[in-house]
Amino acid sequence: MIPRPFLKNSRRALLLMALAVSSPGWAAEPGLNVVASFSILADIAREVGGPDVSVTALVGPDGDAHMFEPTPQHARTLQRASVLVSNGLGFEGWMARLKKSAGFKGLESIASEGVKVRTFDASAQAHDSGGKGDRHHHAPRDPHAWQNVANAVIYANNIAKGFAKKDPAHAAAYRARAAAYSERLLALDAQIRRTFAALPPERRVLVTTHDAFGYYAQAYGLRIVPARGFSTQAEPSASDIARLVDQVRAQRIPAMFIENISDPRLVEQLARETGATVGGKLYSDALSPPDGPAATYLLLMQGNTATLASALAAAAQRTP
Ligand SMILES: [Zn+2]
Known part of the structure; x- marks a missing residue:
């Protein structure tokens, strides 16, 4: 014969299990x-x-x-x-x-x-x-x-x-x-400020084909040169590209950057035609996959800053 207290307990346990299984989303x-x-x-x-x-x-x-x-x-x-x-x-x-x-x-x-x-x-x-x-x-x-x-x-x-x-x-x-x-x-924010403060002001320039970096530039003291009229969608015309080539030359842009969510070909072409360096890949609106260099937001901002700062510091100062 099964002792009464055990029966009572096992019944309670069964009841608890039933509750747990039936609660939505538990499994x-x-x-x-x-x-x-x-x-x-x-x-x-x-x-x-x-x-x-x-x-x-x-x-x-x-x-x-x-x-x-x-x-x-x-x-x-x-x-x-x-x-x-x-x-x-x-x-x-x-x-x-x-x-x-x-x-x-x-x-x-x-x-x-x-x-x-x-x-x-x-x-x-x-x-x-x-x-x-x-x-x-x-x-x-x-x-x-x-x-x-x-x-x-x-x-x-x-x-x-x-x-x-x-x-x-x-x-x-x-x-x-x-x-x-x-x-x-906030520690990263301070670190990014220090990084760009160490760069000569004339090198703190950023050109991309998608103006995702306005807040970044404003916060960390970079000058944005908008590559106007471009998106990841629109195919730029020959005259669009000629205008941009003039712009990059006139403003002595030392380095340009491609983005993880955009077609890199326009930036690569501009760099070829103007002699600017392709300074690397920036992550604007999306993380990289988990095994990539921008798997988290902190890594993304850290990585973009390192890419920007090292390319802008290393690129030869250009004459128009
Ligand atoms: Zn965007």
Whole structure:
């Protein structure tokens, strides 16, 4: 005969198991189900969420969020999420429609809320008013706010607030992780400032074909030479290229850079025709894959800074 207390206990254990199995999501990924619009936000969300969240990025490593076209699979992913982390500032032009088709009922945390917004300069807008396929110049607000590391502190805090609202039991943990991460961000921010301060001012110049680096340039004292009218989408005409060649020569640009999300051919051609150095690859709007050099946001900003600083320091000073 089985002793009574044992029976009682085993019944309780069975009941607990049944409760656990039937609770939704128990067998799936643990923690708060978070969807981030693109890889950089997903990384910041993982830093803040730690083991209390599971994060999926809609636009993954080396992906171009500007050109993203969501599929029904993406809608299903978003449908299951409790929290959506987006950049805002018009970066995810496809988001409103995706949320609607997913019937998303969760909480949206807009990471850039509260940053000092930079606007694209008016001359570039006028210049491109007739252009087709340009992604950026028609948008008044520059969405690439994460390119200033100090803004990523705001991102982390906004994300922590969103997580805490949806998952109050772990609110203190989210706050603590955001604070610890912010310390690392501010240390990197100071390091980037020191790096460029050590460079002669005339070498602090940046040309790329996608103006993702406005916040970076503003924060760290670089002068941006916009390669106007280009996007990852539009094919530049011969006269566009001739104009850019003149621009690079006239402004004695020492080095140019390709981007992980853009076609490198235009920059390579410009460098060939002007004698500027191709200074390496910059990561603008996406992380590298996990085994690459920009697998996290901190590594991305660190790597871009090292690439820029060493190329700008090494390139021979050119005469027009
Ligand atoms: Zn961009």
